[in-house]
Amino acid sequence: LRAYLGKTKIGNDRKFVCKVGYKHMGYATSLEYQIPAADVKVYYKTNESDEWGPHLLDLEWRGFSAGTNRFVSWVSKQHLRRQGVRWGKCFKCEVIINGVKTTKCLNCSCN
DSSP states (O other), X not given: OXXXXXXXXXXXXXXXXXXXXXXXXXXXXXXXXXXXXEEEEEEEESSTTSOOOSOOEEOEEEEEETTEEEEXXXXXXXXXXXXXXXXXXXXXEEEEETTEEEEEEESSOOO
16 A cells, blocks of 8 residues: 655645555555545644644545556635645645555655
8 A cells, every 4th residue: 555645736726636556466456436445535734743633635536547546636725725724834645445544745744
């Protein structure tokens, strides 16, 4: 189980993408039908020394290519601002599949 987190500004929208590589019986496996179930969330914190807040977004499965599942969520810039989220700060993608958790962070460590 491995993960990659990316974020993009597109006009007034903000896109979060978490790419998840999952192997079953040694083969890259699509998680399209939620078998096994994948729980993919994005978390946020302002500073490295802060605690992670409650999850910011749930990401939905959007495709499987080259052995990687794409989970995506879109949100407006205003929505993030109302929640006090600053774009250049720390974000974490957390993936849980069959009770196994992995994380990937942007702009900070995952501690």
